[in-house]
Amino acid sequence: MKIIHTADWHLDSKLNALPADKAKERNVELLQNFKRVSDYAAENGVRAILISGDMFDNKMCLKRTSSVIVSTINEHPDINYYILKGNHDKDNFLDTLEEKPENLFTFGNKPVTYEEGRVCITGVELDDENVDLFYNTFNLDAARVNIVMLHGQEADSYTKDKAEVIPLRELKGRGIDYLALGHIHAYKEGELDSRGIYCYPGCLEGRGFDECGIHGFVRLDIDENNKISRTFVPFAKRKVYEIEVDVSHLDNSEDMLDSVRKSLASYSEMVTMAGSNYEITAPTGSDLVKVVLTGEVDINAEKDLTYILTSIKDDYYFAKIEDKTILHVEPRDYSLDESLRGEFVRTVLKDDTLSDEEKAAIIQCGIKALTEGKV
Numbered sequence: 001m002k003i004i005h006t007a008d009w010h011l012d013s014k015l016n017a018l019p020a021d022k023a024k025e026r027n028v029e030l031l032q033n034f035k036r037v038s039d040y041a042a043e044n045g046v047r048a049i050l051i052s053g054d055m056f057d058n059k060m061c062l063k064r065t066s067s068v069i070v071s072t073i074n075e076h077p078d079i080n081y082y083i084l085k086g087n088h089d090k091d092n093f094l095d096t097l098e099e100k101p102e103n104l105f106t107f108g109n110k111p112v113t114y115e116e117g118r119v120c121i122t123g124v125e126l127d128d129e130n131v132d133l134f135y136n137t138f139n140l141d142a143a144r145v146n147i148v149m150l151h152g153q154e155a156d157s158y159t160k161d162k163a164e165v166i167p168l169r170e171l172k173g174r175g176i177d178y179l180a181l182g183h184i185h186a187y188k189e190g191e192l193d194s195r196g197i198y199c200y201p202g203c204l205e206g207r208g209f210d211e212c213g214i215h216g217f218v219r220l221d222i223d224e225n226n227k228i229s230r231t232f233v234p235f236a237k238r239k240v241y242e243i244e245v246d247v248s249h250l251d252n253s254e255d256m257l258d259s260v261r262k263s264l265a266s267y268s269e270m271v272t273m274a275g276s277n278y279e280i281t282a283p284t285g286s287d288l289v290k291v292v293l294t295g296e297v298d299i300n301a302e303k304d305l306t307y308i309l310t311s312i313k314d315d316y317y318f319a320k321i322e323d324k325t326i327l328h329v330e331p332r333d334y335s336l337d338e339s340l341r342g343e344f345v346r347t348v349l350k351d352d353t354l355s356d357e358e359k360a361a362i363i364q365c366g367i368k369a370l371t372e373g374k375v
């Protein structure tokens, strides 16, 4: 039996990292993922889709969003959808649907167990009221294959009245085979006890530059001996990259652009998820890229961020650039400079009340003012 585990789609979120038109478009793409995942499930004989919370960014979502969700569920009567609410989407529309699809299963503040063939799927939405009771009384039939859905931040031990913290220690020895978690936006897994494991699939698709890397869902395959194997399935339509480019000692925008282009083209990173290795290759035209310039750049260097960004931005779905370079000032160069410029640099450099970053910022500003007549 095949089951998909996903979480944290955050549909209809603000997507502040993007300009308004792209944010609108991305929200549609994120919603279309519901159809794409459902089609994948249908094509691959997946019996159930588990969404472990924060499917929506808010308790209210657009009418368009709710209608696409409901019609997609109705179009796939052979797939069962198990949708748990998270801290972002408490009281979402699914519980109050006038005509709830028969293949949609939701959860509440008491643990509910649904039988999916040989597998028991149990979920509960924890809050400050029910959290103590849940950990004190939670029980499963250890003779069954048990998947448990919860939403929250895993922690070693119990923090009182913190419904958003999941104390893994409290869930040991309770007969859980697979703890299907949501809340953390990057893939994470670990051992729960001698029997079970816990897993965060991460968000299905990166939405901002804090969600870089490979995103997708976890596919569980449960064999006739009730052994669960996991596969991470990369599924995001677009990838998000933050790539640092060291432009130390380059003295003009064209050379920096060249260095940026080379860094982007040769980008490669290996990651391991659910026991398999994945390579994150160079960004392509469908991806979102943030270039971060680093290194020490000489005070006299010519560096124009607009020039660099404008030269690469059409190569990607969206690109931005951030300057984290440190200004390199050679005090020697100014020791004999009798101009106002030399006097200014010497004064700043010997001021012990300033940090190195402050000195660099003041010198950069001052030199610009002295040479160009403006800041």
Ligand SMILES: [Mn+2]
Pocket (backbone or CB within 6 Å): 053, 054, 086, 087, 088, 151, 152, 182, 183, 184
């Ligand atoms: Mn959450």
